[in-house]
Amino acid sequence: MKVVGIIGSKRATGNTATLVTSALDEIKRHGIETEVVYLGEMSISGCTGCEGCAKTMECTIDDDMQKVYPLIREADALIVGSPTYFYDVTSDMKAFIDRCYSLVMFDAGDRSCWVGAGNLRSPQPLLGVVTVCEQSDVSNIRFTADVIQLGLESVGYRTIGVVKAPNLFRQGEASEDGGALDEARRLGARIATTLRLQEQASLLV
Ligand SMILES: Cc1cc2nc3c(=O)[nH]c(=O)nc-3n(C[C@H](O)[C@H](O)[C@H](O)COP(=O)(O)O)c2cc1C
Numbered sequence: 001m002k003v004v005g006i007i008g009s010k011r012a013t014g015n016t017a018t019l020v021t022s023a024l025d026e027i028k029r030h031g032i033e034t035e036v037v038y039l040g041e042m043s044i045s046g047c048t049g050c051e052g053c054a055k056t057m058e059c060t061i062d063d064d065m066q067k068v069y070p071l072i073r074e075a076d077a078l079i080v081g082s083p084t085y086f087y088d089v090t091s092d093m094k095a096f097i098d099r100c101y102s103l104v105m106f107d108a109g110d111r112s113c114w115v116g117a118g119n120l121r122s123p124q125p126l127l128g129v130v131t132v133c134e135q136s137d138v139s140n141i142r143f144t145a146d147v148i149q150l151g152l153e154s155v156g157y158r159t160i161g162v163v164k165a166p167n168l169f170r171q172g173e174a175s176e177d178g179g180a181l182d183e184a185r186r187l188g189a190r191i192a193t194t195l196r197l198q199e200q201a202s203l204l205v
Pocket of ligand 1: 009010011013014015016017082083084085086087088132133134135140141168169170171172
C-alpha cells in the first residue's frame with residue numbers, strides 16, 4: 001500500500017507542504033508507505049489539448065509529468081495540496097490537474113460519457129485535499145479545493161476529506177497552527193483507516 005502527496009506550492013517548506021507532510025506522517029504511523037512529489041521542483045507544462053491521449057490514455061508531452069504518472073497509477077491514495085493564489089490553485093497545481101486529462105477516456109460519440117483510470121481500479125483510489133489561504137475568512141479559498149476535488153473525482157478518485165486552512169501567510173506558519181495540523185493528521189488517519197478497511201472488506205466480497 002502506498003500514499004503519494006502532491007504539493008502544489010513552490011515553497012518546499014511552506015504551509016501546504018507542512019500540512020500535506022503531517023497527513024503523510026500520520027499515514028506512515030499506520031505502517032503505510034508514503035512518497036512526496038514537489039511540483040515546484042519539476043518542469044510540468046500545461047495540457048496542449050492535442051487529444052493525443054484520446055485513444056491511448058497516455059500523454060504525448062515528454063516532461064517531468066512522465067515521472068509522476070507511474071507514481072499516481074500505483075498509489076492507493078493521493079493527498080493533493082495547494083495554496084490559494086487569487087481564489088484558485090497555483091499554476092503548477094493547475095498544470096498537474098490538466099495533465100491528468102490523459103487518465104480520462106471519453107466516448108467518441110457522446111462526450112457526456114467518460115471513464116477515469118481510477119474507476120477501473122479495485123479498490124477505487126482515495127483522495128485527500130489540503131488547501132491553505134492567507135485571509136482569516138475561509139471562504140477566500142473559493143475554487144482552490146473544488147478544482148482539486150472535482151478534477152480528481154473525474155479521474156476516478158473517492159474523496160475522503162478536504163482540509164481548508166485559513167489565516168496562514170508566512171512560510172512555516174502552519175507548523176504553529178494546532179488546529180490546522182490536527183485537521184491534516186485527522187485526514188491522514190481517515191485515509192489510513194479507509195485503506196485498511198478496503199483491504200479487510202475485499203476479502204469478503
Ligand atoms: C500570487 C499569490 C496569490 C495569492 N492569493 C491569495 C488569495 O487570493 N487569497 C488568500 O487568502 N491568500 C492568497 N495568497 C497567500 C497564500 O495563499 C498564502 O501565503 C499561503 O499560506 C501560501 O502557502 P505555501 O506556504 O504553501 O506556499 C496568495 C499568495 C500569492 C504568492
